[in-house]
Amino acid sequence: MTMAGNLRKVTGLGGVGGLRRVARLARRRPRVDLSHPARSPLGSSVVNCVTYRDGVRAPRGGDLVDTVERVRKHGHGFVWLGLHEPTNDEFAGIAELFDLHPLAVEDAVEAHQRPKVERYGETLFAVFKTVCYVEHEELTATSEVVNTGEIMVFVGRDFVITVRHGRHGSLGPLREELESDTTQLAKGPSAVLHAIADHVVDDYLNVIDSVQEDIDKVETEVFAANGARADPGRIYQLKRELLELKRAVVPLGRPLLDLADRPVRAIDPEIQAYFRDVSDHLLRATEQIAAFDELLNSILQAHLAQVTVAQNEDMRKITAWAAVIAVPTMVCGVYGMNFDHMPELHWRFGYPLVVGVISLSCWVLYRGFRRNGWL
Numbered sequence: 001m002t003m004a005g006n007l008r009k010v011t012g013l014g015g016v017g018g019l020r021r022v023a024r025l026a027r028r029r030p031r032v033d034l035s036h037p038a039r040s041p042l043g044s045s046v047v048n049c050v051t052y053r054d055g056v057r058a059p060r061g062g063d064l065v066d067t068v069e070r071v072r073k074h075g076h077g078f079v080w081l082g083l084h085e086p087t088n089d090e091f092a093g094i095a096e097l098f099d100l101h102p103l104a105v106e107d108a109v110e111a112h113q114r115p116k117v118e119r120y121g122e123t124l125f126a127v128f129k130t131v132c133y134v135e136h137e138e139l140t141a142t143s144e145v146v147n148t149g150e151i152m153v154f155v156g157r158d159f160v161i162t163v164r165h166g167r168h169g170s171l172g173p174l175r176e177e178l179e180s181d182t183t184q185l186a187k188g189p190s191a192v193l194h195a196i197a198d199h200v201v202d203d204y205l206n207v208i209d210s211v212q213e214d215i216d217k218v219e220t221e222v223f224a225a226n227g228a229r230a231d232p233g234r235i236y237q238l239k240r241e242l243l244e245l246k247r248a249v250v251p252l253g254r255p256l257l258d259l260a261d262r263p264v265r266a267i268d269p270e271i272q273a274y275f276r277d278v279s280d281h282l283l284r285a286t287e288q289i290a291a292f293d294e295l296l297n298s299i300l301q302a303h304l305a306q307v308t309v310a311q312n313e314d315m316r317k318i319t320a321w322a323a324v325i326a327v328p329t330m331v332c333g334v335y336g337m338n339f340d341h342m343p344e345l346h347w348r349f350g351y352p353l354v355v356g357v358i359s360l361s362c363w364v365l366y367r368g369f370r371r372n373g374w375l
Helices: 003-011 016-026 064-074 088-097 102-110 172-179 189-222 232-261 269-335 350-371
Strands: 046-053 078-084 116-120 123-133 146-155 159-165
Touching: 046 064, 046 172, 064 078, 064 088, 078 088, 078 189, 088 102, 102 116, 102 123, 102 146, 116 232, 123 189, 123 232, 146 189, 146 232, 159 189, 172 189, 189 232, 189 269, 232 269, 269 350
Parallel strands: 078 159
Antiparallel strands: 046 078, 116 123, 123 146, 146 159
């Protein structure tokens, strides 16, 4: 079968006019320099487009349609196309060229999807939530701790399309790392999917380690001598950020198990064992998040208990001082009634005696409260 026939078979186009229409769709924006390094943005949604044969980067040149034609003409190798936050117009030509399902295309463009893996014919569509730790000098009640993004991956027989959303999660370093392992990269697009999943899960573990440092600081502050005065807003903020991290990590568990255990056309059987390892790492991350959530609940309860104890101690002190003050108040109240016939009212030593009785009574009460820890 000719190259044009192969392209028509994949894209579902009816003739040469259809191929030209795809080319026009792909050229709606200025031509992209495909020879640009992987780490450098190209000023459009296309970050990079590279062809790999037997795990080795092939010479670059031409536009996207020409690149796909060469891959399908040779019958082996694959194209890795990377995009960053494409618009509907920018992605329309790519979707038609690779015969991507409209529902998957809609998810890839609009983002804000739950982590998942879906199959559309021979194409696999995976969604990963990326996370990064936001550095901060001091944790406050409004500090952003975790920032999330998304990576959508289309995996076919001879292509990988990655669509990234968010300001972090660049795949440039991952691409370079994969290119250094030609044996693994030679296994095809499924090797790229595994590398992305492994990269995302490793980031989860790194972020979890950083979040643990924040939790340790809050825990130390709460159980310090003045822990009752710790800001509970910081604990609530950590719980909110941990919830955002949980939403990114936990839903990915089932899709990774499916990739590891269930036969999938787009996944090389040799790669499935690697997905089991990624699934184990994800399970560790999930367990740590659950443990952190329980720990934060315990820290919050301990803080509230400390506040209650501090309030009780304050009330005991107030009550003790009120009891001490009650003695002179009572005596002065009695002798302030100004009756003519009162005991010791006209006695020469009455005033010193009353002052002495008041002072002695207050001192006895003070010593008693002091001995019992009320003052």
